[in-house]
Amino acid sequence: MSDRTRRHIPGTPASSPARAHGHQLAGNLVPAGGSVANSEFLILSDGTVLAHNLTPAMADVLRALNPKDPIMSRRALCRS
C-alpha cells in the first residue's frame, strides 16, 4: 500500500463529513511499466481532496488549487 495524502481546497469547509460522498476518479490499476503516470484522488463534498500515488505534476495542480498549502508547495517544487 502506498501513501495517502490529505489536502484541503480553500474556500470550502475544513471538516470532514461523517461519511465520504466523494468519487474515486481512477480506481483501476496503473498500466504497469507504461509511460503514463497515474494518480488517484478522492474529492469529498466539503472540498477535501485525498490523494494516492501523487505525482509531481499532480502536486503542482493541487498547489495551484491551494497556493497557501505549504506542504503541497514543497511537494510540487520537488518535480523531477
Place this chain on the structure above:
Amino acid sequence: MTAAPKHPGPITSTEHPGFLRLASRGAPRPALARLRAVAARASLANCQLCAHHCGVNRLAGGRGRCLAGSETRFFSAQVEAGDELELVPTFAVSLSGCDLRCDFCITGAASWAPRVGAVLDTVTLAAQARRALNSGARTIQILGGEPTIHLPAVLEFVAACPADAKLVWKTNAHASAQARQWLDGMFDVWVADFKFGNEACAQRLGGVRDYLSIVERNLIWAEAHAELIVRHLLMPGHLDCCWVPVARWLAAELPGVKVSLRAGFWPAWRAARHPELRRTAPSDEITRAFEFAKALDLNLIP
C-alpha cells in the same frame, strides 16, 4: 512447558557467515545484493520470507498465504511526490502481492493478487530508475503490496541499481528474521507500517495473528540497521484502539524515531465490510491523533 515461538529469534552472527564476511570487507551493495539474490531465490523452495513461515516450495508451484510463486510482477513504477517530504520525489515501484489481507488496502486488487501487472525485468526497471535519478528523483522506493515476498527479485533489482542511490524499503514490517538478514545493508531508509494497536484489530482487519510482537521486533531491528520512518494510517474509529497504543509504544521503545501519521484514509477495497471504515477519518479524530502525538513528544515528520 514453554511454547515454541511462532517467529524466529534475533539474527545471530552464525547465520550466512559468507554474507557477513563480505559485508565486513566493505563490498559494494550491488555485489552483496547479487550474492544474496541467489540464496534468496533458492530459499523459495521452502519459503520463510515473511512471518507466516508457510514453508511452501514456490519454485515448484506451491503457494502460501501471499499466493506468490517464483515470478515477480509490478503494477506501478513512476515518480511520486506524496510520500514523506524527505524522500520525494521518489521513483516508486509497486510489486504485486502481499502477505497481509487488509480489507482497507487502497491497492487491494493488486496487493492481493501477485499475478497482476507486468513481469518485473530488473535490468530494464533499474535503467528506468537511473533515468529518474538523473532527472531529479532523490530516492528509489520499493513497495507493494508487500515487497518482502519478492525478496529475490528485489535483491536482483538492488544489484542493478547505482551503488550510491538512496534506496527506500516500504514495508508492512511483517518480515521474517531470514528476510531481515538479506535486507541488512540493502536499503538506506525503511518506511515501515505500524497499522494496528492490538491483536483483535490486526486479525479482523488484516487477517494476521501475532501482529504486535512481529512488527515490534522488526521495527526495533530496522531502527538499529537503517534510517527508520514508522508510518501509521489513521483509520476512522481506531484512534483509541490502534493509534494510541502504537503511539505509546513508539514513545517508549523507539523514542525520537521519525513518525509519519497519515490522515488520508479513504474507504477502498473491502473496507465497507467494516462499518467504521465506510468513511474517511473524521476531523476531530485527526486533531486528537496529532495532539496525542505531540503530547508524547513523537517526532512527527510531514
